[in-house]
Amino acid sequence: MPARVSLKSLKRRGGLFEGIKSNIQALAIGVKYFIDPQRSTLLYPKEYIEHRPGYRGFIVLIKDKCISCAACARICPSAAMKMARVTEVDPKHPDKPRQKQYPVINYQRCIFCGYCVDICPTEALYHTPFQDVVYESLADMFLTLEAFQLEPSRPSVSEGSPVVYEVDEERGLIKRRR
Amino acid sequence: METILYLIAYPPLWQVLILGFVGALLVAMVAIWFERKAVARVQRRIGPYWASPRLGGFMMIVADLIRYATQQVIIPTTVDKIAFLLTPVAVLVVTILPLAFIPLSPHELYWPVASMEYSLLIALALTTLPPLLTAVLGWASSNKFSIIGSLRESYVITAYELVAVLAILAAAASTLSFNIAYIVEAQQPVKWLAILNPLAFLAAFLAVLMSTSAFPFEIPESEHEVVAGPYTEYSGILYVLNMGGGYIRRFIYAIIIALVFLGGWAPYTPGLDPFTGFIIPSLIVLVKASIIVLIMSFLRAVYGRYRLDQALDAAWRLALPLALLGLGWSIVLAYMNLI
Numbered sequence: 001m002p003a004r005v006s007l008k009s010l011k012r013r014g015g016l017f018e019g020i021k022s023n024i025q026a027l028a029i030g031v032k033y034f035i036d037p038q039r040s041t042l043l044y045p046k047e048y049i050e051h052r053p054g055y056r057g058f059i060v061l062i063k064d065k066c067i068s069c070a071a072c073a074r075i076c077p078s079a080a081m082k083m084a085r086v087t088e089v090d091p092k093h094p095d096k097p098r099q100k101q102y103p104v105i106n107y108q109r110c111i112f113c114g115y116c117v118d119i120c121p122t123e124a125l126y127h128t129p130f131q132d133v134v135y136e137s138l139a140d141m142f143l144t145l146e147a148f149q150l151e152p153s154r155p156s157v158s159e160g161s162p163v164v165y166e167v168d169e170e171r172g173l174i175k176r177r178r
Numbered sequence: 179m180e181t182i183l184y185l186i187a188y189p190p191l192w193q194v195l196i197l198g199f200v201g202a203l204l205v206a207m208v209a210i211w212f213e214r215k216a217v218a219r220v221q222r223r224i225g226p227y228w229a230s231p232r233l234g235g236f237m238m239i240v241a242d243l244i245r246y247a248t249q250q251v252i253i254p255t256t257v258d259k260i261a262f263l264l265t266p267v268a269v270l271v272v273t274i275l276p277l278a279f280i281p282l283s284p285h286e287l288y289w290p291v292a293s294m295e296y297s298l299l300i301a302l303a304l305t306t307l308p309p310l311l312t313a314v315l316g317w318a319s320s321n322k323f324s325i326i327g328s329l330r331e332s333y334v335i336t337a338y339e340l341v342a343v344l345a346i347l348a349a350a351a352s353t354l355s356f357n358i359a360y361i362v363e364a365q366q367p368v369k370w371l372a373i374l375n376p377l378a379f380l381a382a383f384l385a386v387l388m389s390t391s392a393f394p395f396e397i398p399e400s401e402h403e404v405v406a407g408p409y410t411e412y413s414g415i416l417y418v419l420n421m422g423g424g425y426i427r428r429f430i431y432a433i434i435i436a437l438v439f440l441g442g443w444a445p446y447t448p449g450l451d452p453f454t455g456f457i458i459p460s461l462i463v464l465v466k467a468s469i470i471v472l473i474m475s476f477l478r479a480v481y482g483r484y485r486l487d488q489a490l491d492a493a494w495r496l497a498l499p500l501a502l503l504g505l506g507w508s509i510v511l512a513y514m515n516l517i
Contacts, residue, residue: 030220030480037219043227 040175042163045155050162050178051129056114058128059105061148065124068101072116072125080109081116084145104148107141130154187452189289197460198277205468206425207239213475214238220479249414254319257411261318266412266419269311273427276304280433281359282460284448289456292359299356301434302343308427309335309389312398312408315420319411327407330486331398335389337493342385342431344501348378349438352508352516358434362442370441374511378504379439383470384497386435388489390428392474394481397489429471436466 014022042049051057073081083101090098103116103125117125133152135141162178186192211226215234218225226235253262279301281292291297309331316328349371350356353364365371372379388395399407406412409420436442443459484492 026480030476033220033222034216034476034479037222039219039222039224041222041224043224 038171038174040165040173042175044160046160047163047177048130048132048154048156048160050164053129054127055129056112056117056127057130058107058133058152059110059112059117059125059148060128060151061103061145062124062126063102063145063149065122066102067122067124069121070101070103071119071121072103075115075119077113077115078109078111080106080111082106086145102145104145105143107135107143108138128152132156183452183457187288187456189456192457193282193289193460194274194277197282197464198274201464202274202426202429203422205429205464205471206422207236207243208468209425209428209471209475211236211239212472213478216476217479243418246418247415251414251416254411256320258318258320261314262411263416265311265314265318266416266423269308269315269423270419270426272304272307272311273423273430275307276301276430277433279304280430280437282443282463283456284359284363284459285450285455287455288452294357296356297358298346298350298361298434298438301358302346305427305430305434306335306339306343308423309339315408315412319408321410323404323406323410324408327398327404327410330404331391331408333486334391334397334489334493337490338385338389338497341381341493341497341501342389344498345378345382345385345504346434346438348375348501348505348508351505352511354512358437358442362437362444365441365444366447367445368441370439370444371508372439372441374516375439375504375508377500377507379435381497381501381504382435382439383474385493385501386428386431387474387477388493388497390424390431392428392477394478394483395489397484397486400483425471428474429467432467432470432474433463435470436463440466440470442466 068083070083073083081103082105084104085099085101087097087099090096112131114127117127128151132154164176164178166174166176168174186196211234215225226238229235229241230237253259279291279294279297281289281294281297283289284292286293312331313328316324316326316331319325349361352371352375353361355361355364386392391398396407398404399409404410409417412420443462446459446462448455448459
């Protein structure tokens with residue numbers, strides 16, 4: 001037996017008056033936003049987000065504070081941080097070179113969890129408050145010890161102005177210039 | 179100087195080439211740009227910006243046009259080649275055709291149509307031609323999306339073309355004339371039919387919006403359902419011809435609405451020489467028509483797309499009674515000698 005086809009017509013919500021009213025309301029909202037736009041787009045190179053302190057951005061090493069405990073390399077959940085063996089001059093015995101281990105980072109793997117910064121007993125690692133850095137090749141993302149000690153340059157800071165995103169009670173997420 | 183003015187005001191040059199093709203192209207570009215910017219404003223975005231920050235990203239539209247113009251035109255092996263290649267061109271030509279029967283000046287000297295009876299009827303009849311070619315587009319493409327798209331187009335056209343014609347003919351009923359120039363002169367200076375007969379104006383606006391598939395109601399070519407509707411197989415310059423055809427059609431309708439409901443060149447009394455008699459009135463009509471097109475573009479920010487059945491339901495249950503009411507009211511207007 002074939003399935004019986006029955007047309008079901010839904011009952012209309014409200015009447016004609018309700019329809020006209022809701023259409024006018026929708027148009028009024030559109031016109032209101034058209035006259036007073038509340039844009040939240042970040043015009044990226046011209047503006048950059050100024051993050052709050054404590055933002056987990058790029059990680060920089062202060063080599064002089066490092067005691068080569070390798071805690072950062074062990075805690076790293078994505079195995080981005082590795083200890084590199086370096087031959088350097090021992091300040092106590094200048095004539096005898098010594099071997100020491102320092103952390104280096106692979107930003108292909110780093111997830112910016114910040115465990116290494118937290119666990120460092122001498123605070124030899126710290127976060128910069130930004131992440132928008134571009135590398136030209138994947139090999140460049142594996143930082144050497146020298147590169148790991150430098151804060152990466154951030155062109156948008158020199159060209160743009162800082163903005164902050166805030167949650168407003170009435171308007172939702174809004175962008176505010178500093 | 180006088181000679182140059184007369185040359186520019188040579189009707190086929192000024193009205194069909196400059197106003198018709200160049201003006202329609204400009205209005206279409208401004209409409210697309212305004213659509214994107216206005217919708218972005220309402221939706222808390224910025225819209226096109228980086229192409230030219232000082233012009234508000236208008237150059238993005240020019241860049242798009244250049245990209246389309248230089249793109250490779252792919253002709254699939256399964257299509258009906260002659261129909262596939264000729265129809266987009268025919269769409270453009272047929273779309274611009276009503277402009278030949280729309281007087282933009284009250285003087286017979288500049289456009290002989292100004293004294294012709296039935297110019298409104300002929301112009302309206304010609305505006306109903308391009309949808310037939312859309313059906314041909316779908317058939318020539320031999321693609322299921324194209325067929326579905328042109329089928330939808332024919333459904334929407336059947337429903338809304340009637341409403342548009344009825345609503346615009348309400349003006350003829352109230353002024354007792356089919357002559358567009360006479361209808362405009364009857365509305366001098368501010369007895370505009372949009373004010374006297376808002377029902378017919380609303381019905382005409384709605385019907386034009388739907389039948390030219392303006393953006394929120396682009397039922398025939400809705401991207402999410404049928405890839406690009408009848409234009410699925412088209413690429414490059416042929417796609418621009420199709421898409422621009424829709425915008426130009428809306429623009430032509432807007433000119434008719436501006437003449438019939440918004441008083442055409444109404445607050446202004448045309449003089450006799452070519453500048454005050456032909457160029458200024460036609461520019462006033464052009465500005466009014468552009469405002470109508472821009473308002474239609476703005477509606478994209480507010481409304482969502484209707485389903486086909488919702489659109490047809492709105493046509494037969496809402497727009498057609500509205501147009502009939504407008505027609506009745508215009509007969510009352512004529513009976514009471516209000517216009």
